[in-house]
Amino acid sequence: MTESARSVSExxxxxxxxxxxxxxxxxxxxxxxxxAAEGHDSGKPKFYCLEMLPYPSGQLxxxxxxxxAIGDALARFMWMxxxxxxxxxxxxxxxxxxxxxxxxxxxxxxxxTLGNIAAMRKQMQRMGLSYDWATEVTTCLPDYxxxxxxxxxxxxxxxxxxxxKSKVNWCPECQTVLANEQVIDGKCxxxxxxxxxxxxxxxWFLRITKYADELLSELVKLDGxxxxxxxxxxxxxxxxxxxxxxxxxxxxxxxxxxxxxxVDTIFGATSVQLAPEHAVAKSFAATDAVLAGQIDExxxxxxxxxxxxDLGAIEKHGVNTGCFAVNPYNxxxxxxxxxxxxxxxxxxxxxxxxxxxxxxxxxxxQKYGLAVRRVIVPKAGTEEPLPFTGEDDAVLADxxxxxxxxxxxxxxxxxxFAAEHGFGSATVTYRLKDWGVSRxxxxxxxxxxxxxxxxxxxxxxxGVVALPESALPVVLPAQVEITQQGGSPLGRVPDFVNTTxxxxxxSALRETDTMDTFVDSxxxxxxxxxxxxxxxxxxSDKANYWFPxxxxxxxxxxxxxxLIYSRFWTKVMRDLGxxxxxxxxxxxxxxxxxIKDGAKMSKSxxxxxxxxxxxxxxxxxxxxxxxxxxxxxDRDLEWQEDGVAGISRFLGRVYxxxxxxxxxxxxxxxxxxxxxxxxxxxxxQTIAKITEDFSGRWHxxxxxxxxxxxxxxxxxxxxxxxxxKISSTVTAEVFRNLTLMLAPFAPFLAAELWEVTGGKxxxxxxxxxxxxxxxxxEAEVEIPVQxxxxxxxxxxxxxxxxxxxxxxxxxxxxxxxSRIEGKTVAKVIVVPGKLVNIVVK
RNA sequence: GCCCGGAUGGUGAAAUCGGCAGACACAGCGGACUUAAAAUCCGCAGACCUUAACCGGUCGUGGGGGUUCAAGUCCCCCUCCGGGCACCA
Numbered sequence: 001m002t003e004s005a006r007s008v009s010e011x012x013x014x015x016x017x018x019x020x021x022x023x024x025x026x027x028x029x030x031x032x033x034x035x036a037a038e039g040h041d042s043g044k045p046k047f048y049c050l051e052m053l054p055y056p057s058g059q060l061x062x063x064x065x066x067x068x069a070i071g072d073a074l075a076r077f078m079w080m081x082x083x084x085x086x087x088x089x090x091x092x093x094x095x096x097x098x099x100x101x102x103x104x105x106x107x108x109x110x111x112x113t114l115g116n117i118a119a120m121r122k123q124m125q126r127m128g129l130s131y132d133w134a135t136e137v138t139t140c141l142p143d144y145x146x147x148x149x150x151x152x153x154x155x156x157x158x159x160x161x162x163x164x165k166s167k168v169n170w171c172p173e174c175q176t177v178l179a180n181e182q183v184i185d186g187k188c189x190x191x192x193x194x195x196x197x198x199x200x201x202x203x204w205f206l207r208i209t210k211y212a213d214e215l216l217s218e219l220v221k222l223d224g225x226x227x228x229x230x231x232x233x234x235x236x237x238x239x240x241x242x243x244x245x246x247x248x249x250x251x252x253x254x255x256x257x258x259x260x261x262x263v264d265t266i267f268g269a270t271s272v273q274l275a276p277e278h279a280v281a282k283s284f285a286a287t288d289a290v291l292a293g294q295i296d297e298x299x300x301x302x303x304x305x306x307x308x309x310d311l312g313a314i315e316k317h318g319v320n321t322g323c324f325a326v327n328p329y330n331x332x333x334x335x336x337x338x339x340x341x342x343x344x345x346x347x348x349x350x351x352x353x354x355x356x357x358x359x360x361x362x363x364x365x366q367k368y369g370l371a372v373r374r375v376i377v378p379k380a381g382t383e384e385p386l387p388f389t390g391e392d393d394a395v396l397a398d399x400x401x402x403x404x405x406x407x408x409x410x411x412x413x414x415x416x417f418a419a420e421h422g423f424g425s426a427t428v429t430y431r432l433k434d435w436g437v438s439r440x441x442x443x444x445x446x447x448x449x450x451x452x453x454x455x456x457x458x459x460x461x462x463g464v465v466a467l468p469e470s471a472l473p474v475v476l477p478a479q480v481e482i483t484q485q486g487g488s489p490l491g492r493v494p495d496f497v498n499t500t501x502x503x504x505x506x507s508a509l510r511e512t513d514t515m516d517t518f519v520d521s522x523x524x525x526x527x528x529x530x531x532x533x534x535x536x537x538x539x540s541d542k543a544n545y546w547f548p549x550x551x552x553x554x555x556x557x558x559x560x561x562x563l564i565y566s567r568f569w570t571k572v573m574r575d576l577g578x579x580x581x582x583x584x585x586x587x588x589x590x591x592x593x594x595i596k597d598g599a600k601m602s603k604s605x606x607x608x609x610x611x612x613x614x615x616x617x618x619x620x621x622x623x624x625x626x627x628x629x630x631x632x633x634d635r636d637l638e639w640q641e642d643g644v645a646g647i648s649r650f651l652g653r654v655y656x657x658x659x660x661x662x663x664x665x666x667x668x669x670x671x672x673x674x675x676x677x678x679x680x681x682x683x684x685q686t687i688a689k690i691t692e693d694f695s696g697r698w699h700x701x702x703x704x705x706x707x708x709x710x711x712x713x714x715x716x717x718x719x720x721x722x723x724x725k726i727s728s729t730v731t732a733e734v735f736r737n738l739t740l741m742l743a744p745f746a747p748f749l750a751a752e753l754w755e756v757t758g759g760k761x762x763x764x765x766x767x768x769x770x771x772x773x774x775x776x777x778e779a780e781v782e783i784p785v786q787x788x789x790x791x792x793x794x795x796x797x798x799x800x801x802x803x804x805x806x807x808x809x810x811x812x813x814x815x816x817x818s819r820i821e822g823k824t825v826a827k828v829i830v831v832p833g834k835l836v837n838i839v840v841k
Numbered sequence: 842g843c844c845c846g847g848a849u850g851g852u853g854a855a856a857u858c859g860g861c862a863g864a865c866a867c868a869g870c871g872g873a874c875u876u877a878a879a880a881u882c883c884g885c886a887g888a889c890c891u892u893a894a895c896c897g898g899u900c901g902u903g904g905g906g907g908u909u910c911a912a913g914u915c916c917c918c919c920u921c922c923g924g925g926c927a928c929c930a
Contacts, residue, residue: 014880227845227846228845228846228924228925231844231845231925231926232844232845232924232925232926234844234926235844235925235926235927236925236926238926238929240929240930242930258930259929259930260930261929261930262930273930314928316928339928340928341928341930342928342930343928343929343930346929346930347929347930350930351930352930353930354930358930359842360928360930361930429929429930431926431929556924559925560925629853629854629865629866630853630854630866630867631853631854632854635847635854636923637853638852638853640852640853640867640868642852642866642867642868643852643853643866643867645867646866646867647866649880649881650866652880652881653881656881692857693857696857697857699855699857701853701854701855701865701866702854702855702856702857702864702865704865704866705854705855705864705865705866706864706865707865708865708866709864709865712865715882782861783861784860784861785861786860786861786910786911788910788911789860789909789910789911791861794861826910827910828910829860829910829911831860834860834861835860835861835911837860837910837911838910839910839911
């Protein structure tokens with residue numbers, strides 16, 4: 001470096017991200033190995049860092065920016081820590097918006113989607129995100145979705161995919177069926193104002209309930225997941241342990257099976273309540289026109305309430321059928337009612353009503369004057385008002401041979417008794433329902449099934465035939481007219497629909513529904529490990545090396561959609577022998593929302609801030625760094641443009657100082673050893689803080705604050721550096737490590753400064769600095785001195801001073817002396833290194 | 842109704858184990874530089890009382906109580922905000 005390099009003009013020292021960032025971006029884009037992961041044999045520990053893949057809407061929003069800024073900082077940090085990092089990105093590219101866009105602008109969905117992907121990929125590159133684009137996954141392309149079809153067939157063969165007619169959720173806006181997980185408060189997850197209708201349709205389902213128990217029990221092992229997400233999944237799965245009990249219908253061959261979690265209260269049952277849809281209710285109605293009318297009225301009322309979006313508003317009511325059921329435990333006859341609050345699709349659609357020990361039953365019994373019979377009493381013998389629902393420290397009364405038993409013991413014994421006498425059994429009920437995956441839409445994965453028209457051995461006419469692997473992929477036809485008329489668009493493409501049966505060669509019709517797009521995102525992260533595989537969804541050895549994902553980062557809105565489906569898919573793949581891991585991700589992080597003026601950014605509120613605009617004004621580094629600085633990552637972040645400007649100013653300071661003193665420091669004869677030690681002390685304290693934070697708390701806001709403190713201190717030492725009082729060894733160490741610490745947060749600037757200060761190679765592959773505890777150590781520590789808990793003064797003592805020394809120093813202080821003068825010192829509390837509190841009277 | 846979060850200056854926030862509340866920023870105010878402005882740099886800054894000023898004092902982490910030498914942090918009760926589940930038997 002020559003003297004001329006030192007005399008760079010002020011103008012050249014001005015931080016100009018608009019010049020620096022595109023220059024580096026071009027260099028990075030040209031190097032397709034820059035962010036590539038290494039193989040199993042790299043000798044390094046692996047780290048799979050993953051952010052949830054976006055829907056290619058065509059525009060990154062601030063939520064994406066925040067999500068990717070977090071993941072990118074982590075990936076770069078782990079590279080610098082010597083890990084073999086997999087950091088991929090892809091596109092959740094099927095879905096309804098492409099069809100809507102097609103309707104609106106007459107652009108084919110594929111063209112629209114691929115155009116959006118290209119635009120968003122460019123935005124991501126502009127952000128400086130460290131993705132390995134060689135492993136990019138695009139779910140709407142046949143080389144990906146063919147494996148959706150392959151999995152579907154495998155699941156069909158295993159009985160995990162099946163077709164049935166049932167009540168399903170229909171969104172009139174989407175013109176398709178939705179899964180239960182996609183219905184929120186009776187409304188569509190994509191159309192918050194659209195009430196979901198119930199329709200009877202034949203649909204394909206995936207048997208997620210087969211894994212309900214494992215999905216639930218393994219939640220306790222996911223200690224790297226937020227408790228909130230685990231709780232939400234636990235609630236969603238909704239396991240309920242209970243007993244099935246058969247009540248014989250008096251004077252008929254029918255029986256009513258009820259589900260109860262409190263079989264111990266069954267001697268207090270004074271009626272049986274049926275859902276209006278219940279088969280026994282229907283059979284009574286067949287011979288009772290009045291009852292039939294009342295049941296129809298209930299169903300009509302439910303339908304109306306659902307359409308009004310307010311199911312909770314229906315008042316509970318019921319009708320007495322006039323028939324009786326027999327309680328198998330005591331032979332007692334109880335009336336059978338039909339009630340509008342009994343859910344047909346939970347448990348068995350029938351309950352026993354025990355008014356004395358259930359709040360709802362009590363309320364219902366009061367309304368209709370049904371008998372209330374107490375059969376549970378507190379162990380303590382105290383009189384509890386009814387309804388008494390407690391089961392701990394309570395025992396049975398007037399309950400035959402179980403009288404005096406504890407509730408919990410009785411529940412087990414009575415279930416066993418039922419099983420022994422053939423009228424019931426212990427059982428488990430889940431709220432979770434099988435995953436309905438059929439969609440009456442075009443832009444999705446075709447379901448790889450045909451219906452053989454004539455039928456053949458084992459398949460009746462019109463029966464289901466799964467396509468063999470050789471017939472895959474079933475490619476989505478390109479020329480499809482998208483209209484708003486009902487039914488699957490593929491059904492209007494004769495070339496697609498009409499095919500031949502792969503078994504008998506006769507004519508066959510294709511399934512015209514496509515798969516829920518949540519299928520695509522249920523296993524995409526496995527594909528990243530082997531994105532170009534044409535013979536399999538992925539190579540098992542590769543997946544077993546990389547899985548589980550070490551850190552998954554995304555929004556909490558997927559807590560029960562994507563995150564439960566992908567856990568299910570992982571378990572299915574494990575049982576197919578493709579992978580060894582039971583769970584997809586060891587650690588999950590859900591970042592907070594980005595808000596503006598106190599509200600979530602949305603077009604309708606007009607408070608959307610465009611990342612492009614921020615990058616244009618302040619650069620990608622400042623935009624990303626602000627997203628990490630303004631709040632800890634798990635909290636909501638209020639976007640304030642002035643804050644971005646502040647970060648930009650800060651980066652400008654770093655740039656100016658580094659160019660001035662980091663490139664070629666001024667030479668001087670006498671150095672200031674104390675000032676040098678102080679600089680190095682702050683430097684090493686900063687390294688220690690950031691290193692520790694990355695491995696645990698992820699409070700990047702305080703990491704960046706720590707870097708600011710270091711830079712403020714460097715700036716304060718500017719006169720000393722100018723005068724040559726800080727040796728070049730020290731400035732070199734300070735600026736080198738400052739640059740390395742900036743690399744995860746502001747990669748463009750770090751790359752630039754690394755190069756201009758003579759660093760070799762990519763700054764992201766340089767070893768992360770190691771804090772030197774000796775250099776970081778403070779010589780003295782400030783100890784606040786309190787009197788009765790109120791601050792009096794602050795004294796300085798050498799680090800490591802013992803209690804006696806600190807106490808002596810505190811009592812020797814003039815301010816302290818005047819404060820305690822004339823008072824009695826009752827006690828002196830000394831916490832070494834922390835504080836002194838003198839208790840006086 | 843049940844289950845999770847959260848509430849700290851004008852604003853975003855910090856205080857990781859019970860030990861100086863408000864680090865670091867933003868906005869603001871004052872100053873330097875400049876013909877001027879921008880940019881940059883330096884300084885002030887929780888509220889209230891007192892003072893000419895310094896000094897000094899009181900209050901202060903949603904509200905009320907408690908434990909403790911000491912509470913934003915622990916315990917009890919309550920309010921408000923956000924999220925999840927909910928005629929689930």
